Amino acid sequence: MPTATRYADPALAAVRAAETVVREAEVAKLHAVLAWAAEHTTTDDQVDLNRFGEAPLHLGGPGYPVVEEFAAYDLAAVLGMISESGCAYLGRALELRYRLPRLWAAVTSGRLAVWKAGRIAEATIKLPPEGAAYLDTRLAQAVTKISFTQIERLVTEALLRYAPDQVQPEGPDRRRVLIDLDQPTIEGTVDLTATLSVPDASDLEHALRAGATRLREAGCEESLDVRRSMALGDLARGDQPLDLSGPSVVVHLHQDSPEVGRCETTRTPVTVETIKTWVNDAAKVFIRPVIDLNQHVHVEAYEAPDRLRRHIELRDLTCVFPHCQKPAVRCDLDHVCPHSRGGATCSCNLAPLCRRHHRAKTHGAWRYLVEHPGSYRWTVPSGTAYPRDHHGTTPLGPTPALAEP
Template sequence: MRKTPTPTAIAAVRDLRTARDTADVELMKGIVQWAVEHRIDNSVIDDLTFGVDGVLLGGVGCPLVSEFHAYDLAAGLAMSSDTGCFYIGKVLELRYRLPRVWKRVVDLQVPAWKALKLAASTMFLPFDGAAHVDRMLAPTLHSCSFAQIERTIAQAIDLFDPEEAERRRLKAADDRDFQVHLGGRNATTDGTIDVTGSLSTEDALDLEAAVKQGAKSLGDLGCEESLGARRSMAVGEMARTQLTLDLDTTESGDTGGRGVVIYAHIDSDSPHATLDNVGGGDVLIDQLKDWCQTAGTSVTIKPVIDLNQEITTQAYVPTARLVEQVRLRDQNCVFPNCTRRANYCDLDHRVPFNKNNPDAGGKTTTSNLSLLCRKHHRAKTFSTWAYDSPHPGVYDWTSPSGHRFRVTRGRRHGRMPTTTPLNDPPDP
């Protein structure tokens, strides 16, 4: 017999929801107070002027805040620098450019998540455009559909930013794209890769016809996979056999094929291999064998690289083998909560190299090099962000406010780094 929730249980759920909403509002108030304390000047800016280390996280009309301290706050929110700065920007957008919506959020009349979603869509509007959206949507935002929100924002663009409206119209035909997400969520789990794209209608119709025919042909040849799997296989077959246009403009005439580069790592407990051309993803050894037996596949076996070996050069620029070793070891930017892949990172000398007197500075060596994306390389170089490495692949960071974080990653537990707040000094 189905039980009916008691009034007491429902009241408890409502109290918890109210407590959650109140906590969300208090968090946003705290962020606004932080912005007041870390603003670059004493007035709200009215143009896109950036300070030496200042950044405009919301739209025009929000305060200019300290860039590297914003990374500190983002780490305190357990977010990456990009995600944290975006969240801070949305809060400032609400407070300074959508005051009517802000008041309703503070009064618990509009859920914070919905207001923040609106704020993310108004940041690029001119100040008057954001004010228009604020006037139009604040009274009904609690029950307003997202379709209505989008229509109101489009109206604001037409009224207050006609140049942007025209730019969007002209850009629509150039928005086509096709992405193979080599570093995506499936790369380290099931050996598949997500693919997304936006095609012109005629190209989409042709692609659908080709994939449909390819899947049918595979079925006619006896393939017993599901229709979805056969469609996927048909795309792979097209990729291996249709690599050039009718007019081949390549100098070599190379028609390509699947290239697999294998890095051999000594790990007797792991059934996986690491491939450098799928975003650093892990695949099962048995699956790798199937790949290597597929027609048109070229296989390159890379020599074993000991990730714990200390490789050193006397020069400032690391050798190719040292670069390869550090990239394989770290895989990502080692800043707290950052997940930028190695291909988008610089090699940072943790102890700075002294070009005038190499013997007096940090060495170009395995233990003194780490991956940092350009944004966090700047933070480490031009602010009081600092880090140490007590063990290979372990990084202890200290933020400008004195908070400490440990960044670690383990090859057998996924490729993404883990950031842990350190309340006590790290182990010696």
């Protein structure tokens, strides 16, 4: 395997320095805005009656300081924003400072970009204090690599746990299938939209994937999208059997959360009542207990069994290459210390790498070591070290190249 090398790259160093300046300036602005807010707090009964029409600004939930309304408009002008945008920025800053202490610490330490912290704060403002605290704890574990879709799911879960009365009822069953036969294109195609239950959608996805593969093996040279469309037509005519041998829906339940489960297939919270419906209607639904990710799992073989793969996927969630967000379920399992050199097939020596980054590690000069399960340290060809863990990726300065594992 090639040995990691380090070479000087002044242009890359200049980019890194400029990015550092921008991040530090954003944090400094946030501190300044919060210092301003501390000087312009008020209460409902302290409004200056000489300023007709002014009302105290309640920019967030319980635990926030209340801000003088007209002074906030002055702040917005200094920030170069319209009043609504300036007040929204101030609200996000107050949310971070007063209700999300762990995320605030990540911002001030430079681990979390201000813009991303603001997006998170915008989503958590609607939560009650205990819900915000719960989400702050959950997000702090993987704040720099979690997607906004995942954040929205965690917000929904927190609402179900701590403010179920704020969750809008879904109302009538929204499942439907619409085929627009009235507006075909000149090529003879029509649009189809559908809203399905997760188990039904999972089975349909599996059937379309299998049908598209069979068409390719039969010599069809159309694109994957076209073959999936053809496979759906085959299903409608009964020309393709609905193969239910593939993976279906997996739900995890924990004894500490008897009312809310988590669907592994979609990574979303789901109520127990919905799970009961799925069990009655779906072809295959697997209900599993929450896995202890601190347990050490070891096998005497090169290939990892399903239980070990599931352990690694749930622990790391994504490819562990710096900044990569490819889901672990679509990654290879890499022996950090190669199996041919004595590396064990165990939870402390396996990590998910997407195919692109697996090739970079195997055939290129990228190297990484396991600091402890779930925490990795990469060294790149330019010599920069990148620790990668549940907090995301943290670039460090150039370091000596890692030795061969």
